[in-house]
Amino acid sequence: MNLNNFHLFDEQKKKCLSAVDLSRKGSVDAHIIHLVQFINDHSDFFSTSSCSGRIILVDNSDNDEISIKKKGCQWIFTSHDLVESKEVISCLKNVDGNTVFKFEPFVLHAQCRNLTDAQTLLRCALASGFRNSGISIGNKGKFITAVRSTHSLEAPLTCDGRLMVSEEYIEYLVKLANLKMKENFQRIERLFTNIKESLTGENVDHRKKKHKEKEHVKRKASFEKNQIQEYEKETEVEVSVEEDLSVCNLFQSDFVT
């Protein structure tokens, strides 16, 4: 069963990458093709969803309780690059609902072969400034590392089709969003560098691990036993987590150092 789990990952990866892209846009964003490709080319990872970051206008009118639930929101404008305020302003001319201007940063979900691999990716993400990243462990022990940023910008612009702000305000919003987008691109490149260094550096260990696994098969010992040993070794390496004094309650944990 443990060995089956090992092969299951390869099957899941094959199935996932050969399937139809289910997102609205339907393709990997241009700014992260190199990163996603690098992840998918590695035998122990594959990307299940991603967005390079975007500046958007959405209409939240159809939602219960204004703008709370994402469900059913309509996209009026989307850009994965820097934008000009006139593009945004021209899109607002024909709206008749509750339009919100948003900057949404880069996000990536990658399935990892085991917890050690998920932890490696998480370390890269945190080191690159993606402080809201974390690991989820799903159905049947699937390990997903989610790379998430703390960046955000979300300002309502129209209510029932009526523009509530000046063009000057929209220009200011666009300026802020573009600054966040530039910082977002820098973080993506930092992440790419960190992942490359981390996975290349681990190639030697990786081969050793594969060898160990074969030994385990021979001795009919479990693959997970090896995994937890690798994992114990791995967690000796320090993860740097930035201290956030802006929370309301913060006790000194040795984790936060």
Added chain:
Amino acid sequence: MNLNNFHLFDEQKKKCLSAVDLSRKGSVDAHIIHLVQFINDHSDFFSTSSCSGRIILVDNSDNDEISIKKKGCQWIFTSHDLVESKEVISCLKNVDGNTVFKFEPFVLHAQCRNLTDAQTLLRCALASGFRNSGISIGNKGKFITAVRSTHSLEAPLTCDGRLMVSEEYIEYLVKLANLKMKENFQRIERLFTNIKESLTGENVDHRKKKHKEKEHVKRKASFEKNQIQEYEKETEVEVSVEEDLSVCNLFQSDFVT
């Protein structure tokens, strides 16, 4: 060493909870005292930082690249309850910098005794609507579950002290923030219910686990071995992760079902 790790958690918990609260506010927020207390009363968890959610005005003027970096931002107004727009408007009269209005949702970091416990808390968080939650594994194998929401609202109001929006717009912003705050409170209560049910339901298993650990000590087997067995059992339970079609690239993974 493995047993040391087991006792280390108890020492860390004792040290953390008896230490000085390092946050600016310096205490657990009123709306989550019951939740944090419940977590801290359980032998396998303790909260290292938290915020019940807040509506704030911050001055980002001192930052490089407007509003990107949190470092050094000044708080002009903070509320952990619903607010009235006149409170916000009156605070804006004396500002001379770049003020931003924000709603920041509930956040909680809890250190967990082992990966199984971290996973239990993560399941509760996801089931309660905190979709950006995840596990971090820190220095020397410390397991932290971060409970995070996708809610956000962040709109600039002043630039170099000059108000860029109307009072009507601020009233609309406050209305949206209050709606998000109400939804935030509902999620917190859902989380409290889910955690109570989950940890109470696990009491029987918990005692069994303790017994198993003692058996392992007797046989000088490792504690982590037991942990991974528990964990394997645990991961058979399905974790429901909501499908997010708004990402730019989404492949069908069996994880997302």
